[in-house]
Amino acid sequence: MAAATKLLKKSLVGISQIQQYRNIAKSAISASNGHRNELFNQERRRQQDAVGRLEKIEVRYLGLPEDVTLVMNNNISTPFNCAQHLSEGHCKRSALALIDGSVPWDMHRPLQESCTLQLLNFNVSDPHLVNKAFWRTCSFMLGAALQRVFKQEANLQLHSFPGPNIKSGSFVHDIVLGVQNWEPTKAEMRAISAEMVKLAAQDLCIERLEVDLDLATEMFKDLRYKSEQIPSIAQQHQNRVTLYRLGDHIDISRGPMVASTRFLGKCTVLAAHKLANEGASDAFYRVQGVALPAGFALNHFAYGLLEQRAQKLNPARLPNEPFEEQRQMQLS
Structure with a gap:
């Protein structure tokens, strides 16, 4: 009985050590991921602060319900912001933007100069x-x-x-x-x-x-x-x-x-x-x-x-x- 008790205690100690190791490893991964996200946030803020004086650009939207020219902020406004000026439907449907008829552009990526803009969804003629x-x-x-x-x-x-x-x-x-x-x-x-x-x-x-x-x-x-x-x-x-x-x-x-x-x-x-x-x-x-x-x-x-x-x-x-x-x- 004593031997069995001693064996059980050793087993419990071993399980505890394994769990402790797993917790340490999990914490290390979480800390690493948190550090990466904090650096991401800091750099994004730095880039936003570096924009400085606001400059206006003209974005010529081409599409339904009609073509329209939008005055937006250079290096701040995104295709999604342009969609917000059009309708809620444009915001929900638009998966990708097309700049100047040839450059695919992320919806949340700031525009960098005056351009034409098309908003692409999965029902466009050429998807x-x-x-x-x-x-x-x-x-x-x-x-x-x-x-x-x-x-x-x-x-x-x-x-x-x-x-x-x-x-x-x-x-x-x-x-x-x-x-x-x-x-x-x-x-x-x-x-x-x-x-x-x-x-x-x-x-x-x-x-x-x-x-x-x-x-x-x-x-x-x-x-x-x-x-x-x-x-x-x-x-x-x-x-x-x-x-x-x-x-x-x-x-x-x-x-x-x-x-x-x-x-x-x-x-x-x-x-x-x-x-x-x-x-x-x-x-x-x-x-x-x-x-x-x-x-x-x-x-x-x-x-x-x-x-x-x-x-x-x-x-x-x-x-x-x-x-x-x-x-x-x-x-x-």
């Missing part, structure tokens, strides 16, 4: 640009969902997401896990899908911020793979790195992205393909899914065909290949 932005946003949201659902002991590390290719049939996020034999169950895939849907329901604004090399390095100093990618990205963009944020999730992306998570409709995360071992205990995995914009519906059979296609390994650049933007056009 190519808005579909690419949607696919890219799905990959971004998938990264946020993965960070929310994985437990600390999985040692999840986000690597990158390839540029959107709608013809591939799936949006993608490449990750590293601390296991080399992960074979996800249907329940695990459903949990990730459900987290994506939760993000959509929260209607989170997707923010864009361009920062310099030093700040980007500081923000991601605790993330190995991001730290490795940042110098190459900055070198090809005059020492600048473009970041996006939804909620408290921040990642690197060329953009543009749609205005909010609410534009995500039906979504299914379907597969996680092992790509390669990484060191003695980790491995690269490619997580893939398929989605429709909010308000779009397909019958069960047609959507099932999309799901079948999305399960096949996406042929985009592998994460363990040399990181060269000339081959892959940056992270996304």
